[in-house]
Each structure stands twice: as C-alpha cells, then as structure tokens.
Amino acid sequence: MFAPDLTKNFNKCGDCPIRKRAVCAHCETEELILLEEMKYYRSFEAGQTVVWSGDRMDFVASVVSGIASLTQTLEDGRTQMVGLLLPSDFVGRPGRDSAPYDVVATTDLVMCCFRKKPFEELVSTTPRVAQRLLQMTLDELDAAREWMLLLGRKTAREKIASLLAIIARRNSMLATQTVGDSMSFDLPLTREAMSDYLGLTLETVSRQISALKKDGLIELQGKRHIIVPDFQKLVLESGDDADGGLPI
Amino acid sequence: MFAPDLTKNFNKCGDCPIRKRAVCAHCETEELILLEEMKYYRSFEAGQTVVWSGDRMDFVASVVSGIASLTQTLEDGRTQMVGLLLPSDFVGRPGRDSAPYDVVATTDLVMCCFRKKPFEELVSTTPRVAQRLLQMTLDELDAAREWMLLLGRKTAREKIASLLAIIARRNSMLATQTVGDSMSFDLPLTREAMSDYLGLTLETVSRQISALKKDGLIELQGKRHIIVPDFQKLVLESGDDADGGLPI
DNA sequence: CACATACTTTGACACATATCAATTACCGGA
DNA sequence: TCCGGTAATTGATATGTGTCAAAGTATGTG
Numbered sequence: 011m012f013a014p015d016l017t018k019n020f021n022k023c024g025d026c027p028i029r030k031r032a033v034c035a036h037c038e039t040e041e042l043i044l045l046e047e048m049k050y051y052r053s054f055e056a057g058q059t060v061v062w063s064g065d066r067m068d069f070v071a072s073v074v075s076g077i078a079s080l081t082q083t084l085e086d087g088r089t090q091m092v093g094l095l096l097p098s099d100f101v102g103r104p105g106r107d108s109a110p111y112d113v114v115a116t117t118d119l120v121m122c123c124f125r126k127k128p129f130e131e132l133v134s135t136t137p138r139v140a141q142r143l144l145q146m147t148l149d150e151l152d153a154a155r156e157w158m159l160l161l162g163r164k165t166a167r168e169k170i171a172s173l174l175a176i177i178a179r180r181n182s183m184l185a186t187q188t189v190g191d192s193m194s195f196d197l198p199l200t201r202e203a204m205s206d207y208l209g210l211t212l213e214t215v216s217r218q219i220s221a222l223k224k225d226g227l228i229e230l231q232g233k234r235h236i237i238v239p240d241f242q243k244l245v246l247e248s249g250d251d252a253d254g255g256l257p258i
Numbered sequence: 259m260f261a262p263d264l265t266k267n268f269n270k271c272g273d274c275p276i277r278k279r280a281v282c283a284h285c286e287t288e289e290l291i292l293l294e295e296m297k298y299y300r301s302f303e304a305g306q307t308v309v310w311s312g313d314r315m316d317f318v319a320s321v322v323s324g325i326a327s328l329t330q331t332l333e334d335g336r337t338q339m340v341g342l343l344l345p346s347d348f349v350g351r352p353g354r355d356s357a358p359y360d361v362v363a364t365t366d367l368v369m370c371c372f373r374k375k376p377f378e379e380l381v382s383t384t385p386r387v388a389q390r391l392l393q394m395t396l397d398e399l400d401a402a403r404e405w406m407l408l409l410g411r412k413t414a415r416e417k418i419a420s421l422l423a424i425i426a427r428r429n430s431m432l433a434t435q436t437v438g439d440s441m442s443f444d445l446p447l448t449r450e451a452m453s454d455y456l457g458l459t460l461e462t463v464s465r466q467i468s469a470l471k472k473d474g475l476i477e478l479q480g481k482r483h484i485i486v487p488d489f490q491k492l493v494l495e496s497g498d499d500a501d502g503g504l505p506i
Numbered sequence: 507c508a509c510a511t512a513c514t515t516t517g518a519c520a521c522a523t524a525t526c527a528a529t530t531a532c533c534g535g536a
Numbered sequence: 537t538c539c540g541g542t543a544a545t546t547g548a549t550a551t552g553t554g555t556c557a558a559a560g561t562a563t564g565t566g
Binding site for chain 2: 080082084085086088089090092093103104105106110111133134137140141143144145147148150151152154155156157158159161162163164208209249250251
Binding site for chain 1: 512513514515516
C-alpha cells in the first residue's frame with residue numbers, strides 16, 4: 011500500500027509518479043529537510059470531522075491512507091460533497107485562516123500534517139514550490155468544473171458511471187488490478203457518500219447501481235467490491251468524450 | 259463605468275477596491291511598467307467565442323467591459339456554464355497551454371490581454387504576484403464549490419434567487435444603484451445563459467422568475483431590468499445562510 | 507451463536523423539472 | 537411608426553428523481 015506523506019509530495023522530480031498534481035520541489039533539498047522536521051501525523055476514525063467549516067485550520071496536510079471529503083451543507087441539512095481526497099491528495103489553503111467547508115473522514119484516515127505558518131514561509135521563499143502549489147490548485151479547479159458539468163447536466167446513470175470511472179482511474183494509478191480492459195476495485199464510499207458526491211439521493215444511487223449491474227456494465231462482489239468487465243463501455247455511459255478513456 | 263484593465267489588476271495595494279480577488283503586486287512598480295508595455299486590447303461581439311476548448315491559449319486577460327463565460331459541453335450538446343467573468347475578472351492559466359473549456363462572449367466584450375510568455379516570466383520572478391495569483395485561484399475554487407452546492411442541492415427557485423443575489427452583489431460593487439435594502443440592476447444574461455449557469459432549462463428559469471415576481475420578491479422593467487425591493491428577503495429564498503446577506 | 511446496528515435494496519407513489527408546442531413581448535432597423 | 541425576428545412567457549404533458557416505507561443483508565459484539 012502506497013502511503014504518501016507530505017514530504018513525499020515535495021520530493022525530488024521523478025520521485026512522485028503517483029499523482030501528476032503532487033507538489034514537486036525538484037532539487038530543493040534543504041527545504042525537504044525542513045519539511046521533514048516539521049511533519050506530524052494525525053489519525054481519524056471513519057465519520058470523524060477533521061475540521062468544521064469556519065473553524066481555524068492551522069495546518070496543511072496530505073492524505074496518507076483512507077478517504078477524506080470536503081462537504082458543504084445548507085441550513086436544512088442538504089449536503090453536497092465538493093471535494094474528495096484520496097491518498098496523496100493535498101488539503102489546505104496557504105494564506106487562508108479558516109476552512110470554508112467541513113473536512114470529514116469518510117473512512118479511517120491518516121494524514122501527514124504541517125503547521126501552516128512554517129509551511130507558508132517555505133512557500134514564500136521557494137518560488138518553485140509556490141508555482142507547484144498554483145498548478146495543484148488549478149488542477150483542483152479543473153476537477154471542480156468537471157464536477158459542475160456532472161452536477162448540472164448529467165443523468166443519474168451518467169453520474170454513477172462517471173464516479174465509478176473516476177474511482178477506477180484513480181485506483182489504477184495506485185494499486186492496479188487491471189487485466190486488459192477489465193478492472194476491479196473496492197468502493198471507498200457508502201451509498202450515502204456517493205449520493206452527496208453526485209447530488210442524488212442514496213436510493214437513486216442504489217437503483218442506478220443495480221441497473222448498471224443488470225445491464226452487465228459492472229459486477230458486484232458483496233456491496234462494495236466492483237468489477238468492471240469493460241472499462242470503455244462504462245465510460246460510454248458516463249456522457250463524457252470517450253477519448254480520455256484509458257485508465258491513465 | 260468602471261473599466262479595469264490588467265495593469266489595474268496589478269496595481270498598487272489599495273488601488274483595487276473593486277474586487278478582493280484582484281491581483282495586487284503592491285509596490286512592484288517596475289513590473290507594473292513592464293505589464294503596461296505588454297498589454298493590448300481585444301473586442302468581441304455577443305455570442306463570439308474567444309477560445310475554443312482544447313485550443314491553444316497564448317494570453318491571459320482581464321475583462322474590461324461586458325461578460326464572458328466559461329462553458330463545458332457534452333457530446334450531445336448539453337452545456338453547463340462553469341465560470342462567469344464580469345468586469346475586472348481574470349482569465350488565464352499560467353503554466354497551461356490549452357484552454358480546458360470554451361470562453362464565450364455573453365455580451366459585447368472588451369478584454370485587456372497580455373501574451374502569456376512574458377506574463378509567466380513576470381510571475382516567476384515576482385513572488386508577490388505569484389502569491390496573489392494563488393489567492394485568486396483559491397477564490398475561484400471557492401466560488402466553484404459554492405456553485406457545486408447550488409447545482410447539486412438547490413431547487414430551481416433557490417437557484418434563481420442565488421443567481422440574482424450574486425449578480426446584485428457584484429453589481430453593487432461596481433455601479434451601485436442601492437437605496438436602503440432595495441437595489442436594481444440590468445440582467446447581463448439571457449434566460450438561456452441563466453439556464454446554462456444554473457443547470458436548468460430556459461423555460462424553468464422563466465417560470466421561476468415569474469413566480470418570484472408574483473411573490474413580490476422582484477419586479478421587472480422590460481425583460482432585463484430587475485428591481486429587488488428587499489435584498490434580504492431575496493437572500494432568504496436562496497437557501498444560503500443569511501449572514502453574508504449584506505450587498506458586500 | 508444470537509442479536510443489535512448500520513448499510514443497502516426494492517417498492518409505491520408524489521412531485522419538480524424537462525419536453526414539446528404555441529403565443530406574446532420586446533427591440534432594432536427600415 | 538410599423539415591421540420582422542429574436543427572446544421570453546405560458547400551457548399541457550411526460551418523465552426522472554425524490555420521498556416514504558419496508559424488507560433484506562452484512563458486520564461486529566456480547
């Protein structure tokens with residue numbers, strides 16, 4: 011199991027093959043040492059809230075293992091997930107004092123943290139790190155906008171297919187379980203979390219998963235383990251262009 | 259009429275009261291001169307496409323007047339707006355070669371542009387500019403996530419109320435037409451553009467506007483001029499917390 | 507091993523929004 | 537001022553997703 015910590019995110023170029031968006035400080039070795047000294051780990055149980063929206067957030071972090079999600083909630087309780095953080099993903103907002111949304115541990119979670127103050131100093135004195143951070147943020151913005159298209163214009167079936175494809179793709183980057191066009195993985199989200207991601211109810215999520223199963227696009231082993239016999243076919247159901255279809 | 263150009267966005271601290279997110283290089287006077295030399299203007303007619311998704315985008319720009327929007331489209335034509343650029347807003351992605359979405363002139367549009375190459379050089383040699391750019395991007399990310407909540411969880415009526423509130427707020431920052439809690443402004447979007455923003459059909463947009471009118475939350479002069487007798491009441495319909503309710 | 511609990515599936519029905527179609531209002535140009 | 541075309545409204549109906557309810561399936565605990 012790959013367990014990235016934040017120094018890894020800031021590792022030398024080439025040492026971070028997992029995520030394109032990982033922060034890479036190239037040969038800034040001194041800063042790496044600095045980061046190494048600053049880092050500490052925090053663990054959370056599934057369901058625990060890491061930070062409440064509006065609270066002071068005095069650290070930045072990288073997901074080591076487990077899943078965290080960013081959620082926003084309306085007064086009457088309707089909630090929408092606005093960020094999904096898988097291992098190696100970065101959380102934190104240099105220059106911001108308080109979190110604009112809840113950060114929740116969707117599964118058991120380990121994060122590699124750094125106090126924000128020294129991290130910000132590092133950023134401001136190391137242009138390449140600052141630029142990498144900008145690139146990461148732009149990537150997140152792109153992801154958010156793709157997500158907006160999903161929320162605003164896709165059908166329930168397309169939403170589910172899209173989410174499965176996203177998870178499958180991310181998974182194939184971490185621990186590949188790929189044979190030809192087929193692949194399998196464990197769903198890291200409950201039906202409810204999926205519904206919060208997709209802007210649906212959990213019942214609709216369940217029904218659409220059943221429908222995809224009936225149509226032979228996916229197979230289930232238990233409730234959580236998904237087998238995708240033909241990834242291309244799944245992508246076809248997602249509404250997206252098929253070009254970006256290959257698992258990487 | 260306020261007509262920001264990109265040098266204005268990079269003006270000295272305090273000179274950019276319009277947008278919190280405007281890039282501010284503080285006292286980087288030399289760079290200001292550099293920017294001044296690089297800038298050029300481009301005009302577009304309503305409906306014209308500034309950049310096609312996937313095309314090379316070799317400039318960054320600031321909206322001087324008019325409205326531009328970023329849109330994404332599925333193969334079958336369903337389209338979702340993912341960005342709305344009002345005067346003083348910034349477009350462009352340092353470090354990226356091609357645009358990830360269509361940039362369309364929603365109204366007649368003037369932009370103040372800079373070739374990307376020298377702009378990127380400026381960014382990489384001026385840490386404070388780079389940091390401001392990061393802040394801007396984080397602001398956009400926040401806006402995108404707010405938008406995701408709207409798309410995923412709000413009702414049609416709440417969506418309309420939210421959009422009107424957003425435009426009213428932005429408007430009150432530019433050319434205020436405010437009397438107490440009442441305010442008025444011209445809708446810069448067609449019903450269709452609004453529907454692309456909100457993930458609705460144009461008919462639903464029209465119906466909900468009529469409904470808000472019938473309920474006395476807004477008044478119409480012609481099709482486009484909106485009068486909001488009580489801004490707080492409108493915000494109440496938007497589903498958001500009422501706290502951020504004041505026009506700033 | 508039985509039980510409690512949380513998660514998931516499935517069903518019946520309601521409702522919000524989409525779709526298709528027909529008017530109506532507005533705005534610019536002759 | 538009238539005319540033509542685009543934009544907007546309104547109506548009738550269809551449909552997808554939500555809501556409420558019940559039953560089924562895991563999963564862990566004593």
